[in-house]
Amino acid sequence: MTEFFDTVPTPVAFAGQLAGDGLAYRVYNPDRVVAGKRMEDLLRIGVCYWHSFAWPGSDIFGAGTFDRPWTNPAMDPMDAARMKQDAAFEFISKLGVKFFSFHDVDMAPEGATLHESKTNLDALVDRAGEKMAETGIELLWGTANLFSHPRYAAGAATNPDPEVFAHAAAQVRHMLDATHTLGGSNYVLWGGREGYETLLNTRMKHEADQLARFLSMVVEYKQSIGFTGTLLLEPKPQEPTKHQYDYDCATVHGFLDRYDLAGEFKVNIEVNHATLSGHSFEHEVAYAIDNGIFGSVDANRGDPQNGWDTDQFPNSVDEMVLAVYEILRSGGFTTGGFLFDTKLRRQSIRRDDLFHGHIGGIDTLARALLVAEKLLAEGTIEGARDERYGKWASGRGAEILAGNTTLAELANDAVATDLQPTPVSGRQEELENVINTAIWSVE
Ligand code: XLS
Ligand code: NI
Ligand code: NI
Numbered sequence: 421m422t423e424f425f426d427t428v429p430t431p432v433a434f435a436g437q438l439a440g441d442g443l444a445y446r447v448y449n450p451d452r453v454v455a456g457k458r459m460e461d462l463l464r465i466g467v468c469y470w471h472s473f474a475w476p477g478s479d480i481f482g483a484g485t486f487d488r489p490w491t492n493p494a495m496d497p498m499d500a501a502r503m504k505q506d507a508a509f510e511f512i513s514k515l516g517v518k519f520f521s522f523h524d525v526d527m528a529p530e531g532a533t534l535h536e537s538k539t540n541l542d543a544l545v546d547r548a549g550e551k552m553a554e555t556g557i558e559l560l561w562g563t564a565n566l567f568s569h570p571r572y573a574a575g576a577a578t579n580p581d582p583e584v585f586a587h588a589a590a591q592v593r594h595m596l597d598a599t600h601t602l603g604g605s606n607y608v609l610w611g612g613r614e615g616y617e618t619l620l621n622t623r624m625k626h627e628a629d630q631l632a633r634f635l636s637m638v639v640e641y642k643q644s645i646g647f648t649g650t651l652l653l654e655p656k657p658q659e660p661t662k663h664q665y666d667y668d669c670a671t672v673h674g675f676l677d678r679y680d681l682a683g684e685f686k687v688n689i690e691v692n693h694a695t696l697s698g699h700s701f702e703h704e705v706a707y708a709i710d711n712g713i714f715g716s717v718d719a720n721r722g723d724p725q726n727g728w729d730t731d732q733f734p735n736s737v738d739e740m741v742l743a744v745y746e747i748l749r750s751g752g753f754t755t756g757g758f759l760f761d762t763k764l765r766r767q768s769i770r771r772d773d774l775f776h777g778h779i780g781g782i783d784t785l786a787r788a789l790l791v792a793e794k795l796l797a798e799g800t801i802e803g804a805r806d807e808r809y810g811k812w813a814s815g816r817g818a819e820i821l822a823g824n825t826t827l828a829e830l831a832n833d834a835v836a837t838d839l840q841p842t843p844v845s846g847r848q849e850e851l852e853n854v855i856n857t858a859i860w861s862v863e
Contacts, residue, residue: 432445448779454793463757463786464519464756471763490504501544502547552602560604560606562607566591566611578630600647605649606650607647611653654690656690688759692720696728702745705717717759720732720761721735721736731761737787740784
């Protein structure tokens with residue numbers, strides 16, 4: 421078979437800090453043991469099919485710029501899909517990572533009918549299964565594209581038309597089947613059109629009820645086919661829709677609780693979506709972990725000057741390290757991983773640019789992981805947190821938490837003893853220096 425990435429003859433390997441100009445990992449060493457596990461098993465890196473292979477480099481002002489021959493409309497769509505699949509598996513193998521993710525329409529062309537779309541997808545999924553068996557590559561998650569086609573302009577599960585809801589059900593059922601067949605670790609639902617453009621034509625409560633019905637049906641179907649992967653919702657505050665219902669982790673968590681869906685869904689947190697919602701990435705990760713809904717991560721970042729999803733490759737250890745610290749501290753991923761839902765810049769038109777983007781991002785995550793390991797081993801951050809809340813472990817603090825005292829009793833005691841609490845330092849600058857010292861010193 422002719423190779424698409426022919427300037428990269430062999431898989432990218434770890435070469436350490438002294439690596440020359442060629443494609444090599446400087447930090448990411450799959451077999452290196454970190455906090456008792458192999459780095460590869462902790463990071464669980466995945467490549468996304470859509471931005472890396474299906475997207476031609478177009479934007480809202482201009483056409484595709486990338487060298488992706490299978491996007492040529494003159495090609496037979498199934499031949500094009502097979503060519504794209506060959507390039508995708510070649511890339512993932514040469515990058516030397518374990519996982520990938522795809523939407524139905526990334527892998528196979530939509531047919532004129534749902535039946536034809538299903539036949540197309542089944543053929544490509546079978547072929548993907550063979551390639552996975554040959555290469556050892558695994559599916560991190562599958563998902564259905566419920567946002568590109570004009571039928572979904574007013575939403576999928578939250579569409580005012582139940583026929584659109586049913587169409588979405590057909591796509592999700594099929595992609596759940598495909599994900600199950602391929603042994604996927606998770607199934608993702610990102611509600612890009614589940615929201616509104618204007619309240620003038622929108623019944624929010626009605627749409628929330630519809631969404632909850634849809635998700636309940638997904639749970640029921642998942643159980644009926646024996647799929648044991650994790651169902652994930654991917655929060656995002658807006659874009660493409662003005663307001664999206666899955667705004668952030670806390671909003672999703674409240675929704676799941678309200679509709680008795682807690683325990684059935686976790687979250688797939690995207691760095692860029694976290695910052696779009698006005699939070700830091702580590703805030704979203706810490707919130708999800710604290711509330712038992714942490715699932716997986718889309719590692720792509722935004723640009724602080726832009727208010728949209730630029731989907732850039734992670735390249736700042738500073739931005740990733742506190743989130744990676746929380747993930748490691750809580751025991752790491754179970755079924756999740758770090759998916760590169762990343763886009764090249766539109767001018768990055770060389771075929772090997774896709775390697776440079778991923779390698780830099782993976783090295784950044786690997787380094788953040790080493791820093792997190794060091795911080796955990798040192799224990800300074802956890803020690804400072806323990807000390808700060810230490811008074812809750814006994815005496816008055818423990819009594820309050822155990823529910824053994826009333827507001828009046830506390831008040832009486834405070835007055836009688838003339839309580840004069842002594843302010844203590846939050847030590848923020850000192851702790852920030854602890855993080856930087858670890859970033860600068862880790863090897
Ligand atoms: C878009 C989302 C999307 C999901 C998968 O902003 O990140 O790519 O991850 O549908
Ligand atoms: Ni994403
Ligand atoms: Ni995104």
